[in-house]
Amino acid sequence: MKKFTPVAAFIGSMLLSSSLIANELQPATEGTPELAPVYSEDITSSQISLGKKALILHSDHVANANNLKNALVATGQFGGADIDVLRMTGIAPDLASLQAYDCVYNYTNFPPPSAVAHGNRLKEYVDAGGGVVLLTYAYSNTINAWEMQGGIMSAGYSPFVNPANVRLFSFPRSLDFTTADISHPMLDSVTDFTYGGNANYAAVSLDAGATLVASDTAGVPLLAMNSAGNVAGINVFPTPNVFPKTDGVFTTIANTCAAVGNLVVDIDIKPGSDPNSINLCSNGSVPVAILGSDSFDVYEIDTNTLSLADAGVKMVGKKDKQLCSTEDVNGDGYNDLVCHYVTIDLASLDGTSTSAEVNGKLLDMTPFSGTDTVNIVKHECQ
Helix, strand or coil: CCCCCCHHHHHHHHHHHHHHHHHHCCCCCCCCCCCCCCCCHHHHCCCCCCCCCEEEEEECCHHHHHHHHHHHHHCCCCCCCCEEEEECCCCCCCHHHHCCCCEEEEEECCCCCCHHHHHHHHHHHHHCCCEEEEECCCCCECCCECCCCCHHHCCCCCCEECCCCCEECCCCEEECCCCCCCCCHHHCCCCCCEECCCCCEECCEECCCCEEEEEECCCCEEEEECCCCCEEEECCCCCCCCCCECHHHHHHHHHHHHHHHCEECCEEECCCCCCCEEECCCCCEEEEEECCECCECHHHEEEEEEEECCEEECEECCCCEECEEEECCCCCCCCEEEEEEEHHHCCCCCCCCCEEEEEEEECCCCEEEEEEECEEEECCCC
16 A cells, blocks of 8 residues: 655645644643653654554644654554654545545544544545544534534444533543453453543443443443444543553554454354364465355455465466355355465464464455464474
8 A cells, every 4th residue: 555645745734834723722631731742753753664554633733643653653553654644734635645544543632623524534535445543532522622523423433422512530541341342353452441631531422333342440431333343433532641541542542443444354264173273384275264244245355355364365277266166154144255275375374373364355445354263283394
């Protein structure tokens, strides 16, 4: 995926206006002590890329947004070249610009300029296959109009609503792991989640059809996903230098980019086998079923985009036909797509691997992934 070069032009125009915005508008964190900035030039200037691209679209001090970028890079899920930071102005970025990213993080600390236009553009981006993560104060309209507006906040998009604009004092708060869906991709490898705040947090509720992933220990909704799985809500002000947070907060935020940017599907490596044993020295192939359901039609998969642990689908015959077929492997009444992958090409697996991931795209270019367990029985080949 190409990096969006026009971001530099947007950032240049925002830097010229940042002092004016900061002087005229009251930030949501006004009156709250800020910690020393943790902005790291070494991290943000790094050209390392891990492949997943994200945009932080914000109405905040630029240094705060850069601190968020650094915290996300520190999770190991992004390289320094993978995240761009763009401050909202009176003109929303065009759709083609946003489509350079796997996900867009959107948060506010000042009333966002052209909130409706930005919200409408984010909705267009989601409709075109993108993923959006909305964070506080995108849900807060308590003293100043900090909340996002437009299409991204409409029914079926934002998983959180705040019609009453109720204010919450939120210092400190913690995620309630006893009631959370800890198997959800947003909480992958997350064991701590405590954060501070001020009196401007939103008493949000769930949109119809949205899935609540976690609440805080006071019962306030904290993490949620809309019914389509392409817009997530995180009811936390995200920057690390304002209101202390544990590392799990940033792991969750990083996880959520993949969760909204990728359609997660169910797969079955070596259908009918348990455990799914793989001899990496084998000259054979590994069959994998991508499971269909009432909400996922395997005939919409572009098989040319499929890979298992970096290996493409096995080709057979003089015409190099893909070794794939459709059948109902789990007996649920829905056809599944079974494709074979050359074992010795499973480059991302080794003797320590316990799982393998299938990646691909639908015919409409929507990316998806699925994971299943594996049992490596041999990896050192002679």
